[in-house]
Amino acid sequence: MRQEVNPEEQLRVIDGAPVLGKAASAGERWLGAASVAALFAGLVATSTSDVSTLVDCCVLLAALTLILRWRWFHLRAPRRRPHTKAEERVAFFAPVALAAPASTMLGNSATDLTAAFVMTAIPSAVLAGYLVLRWRR
DSSP: OOOOOOHHHHHHHHHHSOOSOOOOOHHHHHHHHHHHHHHHHHHHHHHHSOOOHHHHHHHHHHHHHHHHHHHHHHHHOTTOOOOOHHHHHHHHHHHHHTHHHHHHHTSSSOOOHHHHHHHHHHHHHHHHHHHHHHHOO
């Protein structure tokens, strides 16, 4: 009851297998760069202005949604390779990095521009790092 192994048939099966190395499109890369810029600009604008705590919470929720949406997109995208350990760590740290601007935003006063740039650069850089790690192959 042994099956005959046909090398040509095996090669055809291998050639027909899906490739998990689909590269990111130019539109995806552009949208990723725009997301990082929007995250940075939105957090800086809210940090430096004296708006209500409700607006601050809404901006932080939108920033968290943006970060998590990119992760969910990469988890569900067809023909993409699995996350590496480094990508998993960075993806975990991205929402946590929102604590830096949240600490200044949820205070009762607006912060100066330099402090806002420093605090909002942290989650923006982490999101950019995650996207670059996903797109490097």
